[in-house]
Amino acid sequence: MILAAGGDREAFSRIVTRFQTQLVNFFIHLGVYNDAEDLTQQTFIRLYKYRNRYTPSAKLRSFLYLLARQVRTDWLRKQKRKQEMKERYKEHLSVQESTPVHSSSKERATRAVEALNILSEAMRDVVVLSIYQGLTYKEIGEVLQIPEGTVKTRVYHAMRKLRTHLEGQAHE
Amino acid sequence: MNEAMEQSRHCPSEETRLQYVCDPAGIAPAKAAHISACDACQSAIAGWQATITSLQSDHTDEPDAALTTRILDAIDSAPRPLIIHPLSRRGWLAAAALLVACLGLGIHLRQPNAGDQQTLETDSAPQLVWLDQAQSPDGSWHPEQFGGKSTYQEALTGLALMGYATASPTARARRVNHITAAANFLIAHQQPDGRFGSHSGNAAMYNHSMATIGLIHIAPTTDTRGRPRRDRAIQLAANYLVAEQLPSGGWGYGGAEEPSANAGVTSWAILSLIAAQDAGASVPHKCIAMGLRWINAQLHPAGTFSYQTAQTTDHDSSATLTAIGALCLMRGNVPLADAQRTRLREALARAVPDMEHDLYGSFLLKAALETAQPPDVGGLVVKLQQQVAASAASYNTDRWHAAGGDVYAHSLACITLSPSGQ
16 A cells, blocks of 8 residues: 555555455445445545555555445435435426436345345444454444444344344244 | 353353454453353354354355456546655655666576477477466466366466466467466465465465466566566565565475475475575575575485475385475575485486376476486486376376366476476
């Protein structure tokens, strides 16, 4: 990252190759299906923009997920604004604009990802970062800017809820 | 019963048990020790693991193949900062210094061909064509698709690159895209600590060393634009080997985590470090010297090598280990007594007939014979090449085929059938 911060394109390209799949899946598990790759692109652009703010003492992975969460928050805000606009002007629209559903988005919204929908935003974040992205509790604390103890409690409550949900599904 | 009740009274909370599954390094050692020994905790953990497995059962989505390019293009079109940071300047100076060092030293990766040898001019083109066709779009070769084990993907990509490196300049030039793609795959799969690949166990050090040597061998072939990137990868790879050296001077299968060194892995590590040093990488002299001392200590009075037991009575020598051990001593310019050198050469000459159905041994023996120069080296190499050419129709009888599959076989046949000194 130090080399990338110094403007080394090759070093930056290695970071992109190394983390892009993880980031795409991070966004998918957080419920962003069609725009996962766009958001991944925006995250890397943001990383490049802020590369001089990165301090070698911080883990690159934590820094990257911190940016990814910000990108997703911005995306959610935009989605909300879009939705509000649609609601406000729907009677003026002659043709209802429908959200295109990419064929792969259906495939992506698989059983496990759907199970994550039962969780609150805060709980979903810790589960995705821990179970799917493999971050340590300390790293998750850095990304979400919460104490490690809170991460531990949230992961536990979220997993208990998911376990009950999955067991219920198995009995249906 | 009482013991079980007593144990369960000290069980950590359910939150900690879950953390033991999700983030084991974050648990206090005493609690971790309890959990690993307590039946009640293990049972709870099995339940959490089942939930996690069920959540992770979804496939991982692979992004669009063009995503990297899209991201990098978007970054290229982003406005550039006008301030040059001191760190950036230092980085460029370091890269420039490394480049100058490489140019000054000459990126000379092989020993010159000593002596005028008669060798069989066998055509290795069919093997090269096979490698071209078997290469995956990601630049690597997937051994499991051709009868090998997926754990050796990086090693086999390295061997394939060594195969390309022995081709004629024209044949190499025609394959620059194949070579560049393979090099890029290896670089993309280099870990932050410099290791190629992420497999542990017996494959780890072979993957790393073979990938390192493969990358070094094709460095002069590939485009100059990517050269600094490859030089940096080679330096990182050398740093990893230095860090993984055992206090004895040797290397073990899984790097520093493996307590005992063995001759096969140690020889590959030394050959990688010597090649990296020749390519301009900075390698501590002490590291190579210690490694060579360890290998030299394994040389049996009969001029042979086994995995570890040079001085014991049950010295179970192997022709392959003798070849790579000898190659190491020669490439490292270890001073040997005349009698020792003679016995080593005799052992190498004796090994030639044993190499039928052993492409790996043939590849190493050819390199060792060319370096050690026993009498009639030309005739010995011709015999070796004839054996390899004859085995082309039955690669699956080769002793290492189950591990490396056809990628291994075609790569090593390429190298061994190439004209001597390549």
